[in-house]
Amino acid sequence: MLDAKSGATIADVDASTDAAAVNAKSHLPGDHPAVMPAKVGILVANLGTPDNYDYWSMRRYLNEFLSDRRVIDYSPFIWQPLLQLVILSKRPFSSGEAYKSIWNHDAGESPLMTITKAQTAKLKDSLAARFGDNVVVDFCMRYGNPSTKSKVQALIDQGCRKILFFPLYPHYAGATSATANDAFFRALMTQKWQPDSRTVPAYYENSTYIDALAQSVERSYALMETKPDVLVCSYHGVPKRYLMEGDPYHCQCQKTTRLLKERLGWADDKIVTTFQSRFGPEEWLKPYTVEEVARLAEHGKKRIAVIAPAFSADCIETLEEINEEIRESFEEGGGEHFTYIPCLNDDDAHINALTEVIETNLKGWID
Known part of the structure; x- marks a missing residue:
C-alpha cells in the first residue's frame, strides 16, 4: 500500500x-x-475437542468432524443421511461417556485442550528467548474451538504480516495435516490483505523428535523391574485405500518406528507397528492394534508397553481407547502387564523438537 x-x-x-x-x-x-x-505469527493446530461431553456439544463436534470430506470421503448423498439420521442420534451418547471418563473436570475442558495450552505456553517462552517480541504464538483447533479462522484473524489483528501454520502431526495424512491446512487456507481467503504464509511439513524423521520419543521410552522402562517383551507403536489408522491412492502416512509411520528402534538400539522383535481407531466397514491399515495386542498375549508376550508416536498430545484415542479398550483386549488375550507410555505432550524434549522444526521453517523470514 x-x-x-x-x-x-x-x-x-x-x-x-x-x-x-x-x-x-x-x-x-x-x-x-x-x-x-509487522510481526511473524506462529499458529499451531491440533485436531480439536468438544466444548463439553453433553449430547449437543458432542453432536456439534462430531458433525463437524465426520462431515469433513478429508476424513470421510464417501458421497455426501449417501453419507450425510446416514450421519445425520443414524450416527449422530446415537454416537454422541457413547462418545460423551468416553470423554467424561477422561475429562479435566477442574479446568472444565478435555485433556487435549489442557495439554495444547501448556504446549503453546512453553513454545511462547522458547521462541521469545530466541526472537524476542517479533513473533506471536497461538493455537487453534481444526474442529471445535478455538477455530482456525478466529485465530488467523487474531494474529492479523496483532500485526502479523507473515504466518507460519504448524499442524501438530508428526506424520502427513490427508485426514489430518491436509484438512488442517485446508482450514488455514480457507481462513486466508476471507482476508482483504493476506499475510505471507507457510505450512510446516511432517517431521516424522526429525532426529530431535525421535530422540524425545526414545527418552520417553527409556524413562518409562527405567521404572520397571521387569522390562516389557514388546513395545507396540500404535498409530492412528486410515483406510488402506488411502495408501493405495498415494497418501504417504503408512510409510512415514513405519519409518518413525524404524528410527526409534535404531535410536534405542533394539532388535527387530522388540518393537512393532500397529494402527488403531478403525471406523466403518472397509479395510484399514493393518495390523489393528486391538487385535495385535491380543495376538501377542496369546503367543506368550505377557508384558507389553504401548506408545502413540503419531499423537502430539494425549487425547480420547490414547487416554480412553489405548488405556482402556486396547488394554482390555490384551488382558483378555492372557496378557498380564500393560503399560501405556504417555504422549510427549509438553515435555521439554518435545518442546525443543517443536521449536527446532519451527526455527527451520522460519528461515528467511526471521533468523
Whole structure:
C-alpha cells in the first residue's frame, strides 16, 4: 500500500513502534486505518475437542468432524443421511461417556485442550528467548474451538504480516495435516490483505523428535523391574485405500518406528507397528492394534508397553481407547502387564523438537 503524499510504503514502517506511531512515522493520512507493527505469527493446530461431553456439544463436534470430506470421503448423498439420521442420534451418547471418563473436570475442558495450552505456553517462552517480541504464538483447533479462522484473524489483528501454520502431526495424512491446512487456507481467503504464509511439513524423521520419543521410552522402562517383551507403536489408522491412492502416512509411520528402534538400539522383535481407531466397514491399515495386542498375549508376550508416536498430545484415542479398550483386549488375550507410555505432550524434549522444526521453517523470514 503506497501513501500518495509521501510515497512511503507500509512495509517501510519500523516494527518497534505502536500502531499510532506507525501512522505518524509513515505520514499516512489521519483518517487512514491503523497499521500495526509487522510481526511473524506462529499458529499451531491440533485436531480439536468438544466444548463439553453433553449430547449437543458432542453432536456439534462430531458433525463437524465426520462431515469433513478429508476424513470421510464417501458421497455426501449417501453419507450425510446416514450421519445425520443414524450416527449422530446415537454416537454422541457413547462418545460423551468416553470423554467424561477422561475429562479435566477442574479446568472444565478435555485433556487435549489442557495439554495444547501448556504446549503453546512453553513454545511462547522458547521462541521469545530466541526472537524476542517479533513473533506471536497461538493455537487453534481444526474442529471445535478455538477455530482456525478466529485465530488467523487474531494474529492479523496483532500485526502479523507473515504466518507460519504448524499442524501438530508428526506424520502427513490427508485426514489430518491436509484438512488442517485446508482450514488455514480457507481462513486466508476471507482476508482483504493476506499475510505471507507457510505450512510446516511432517517431521516424522526429525532426529530431535525421535530422540524425545526414545527418552520417553527409556524413562518409562527405567521404572520397571521387569522390562516389557514388546513395545507396540500404535498409530492412528486410515483406510488402506488411502495408501493405495498415494497418501504417504503408512510409510512415514513405519519409518518413525524404524528410527526409534535404531535410536534405542533394539532388535527387530522388540518393537512393532500397529494402527488403531478403525471406523466403518472397509479395510484399514493393518495390523489393528486391538487385535495385535491380543495376538501377542496369546503367543506368550505377557508384558507389553504401548506408545502413540503419531499423537502430539494425549487425547480420547490414547487416554480412553489405548488405556482402556486396547488394554482390555490384551488382558483378555492372557496378557498380564500393560503399560501405556504417555504422549510427549509438553515435555521439554518435545518442546525443543517443536521449536527446532519451527526455527527451520522460519528461515528467511526471521533468523
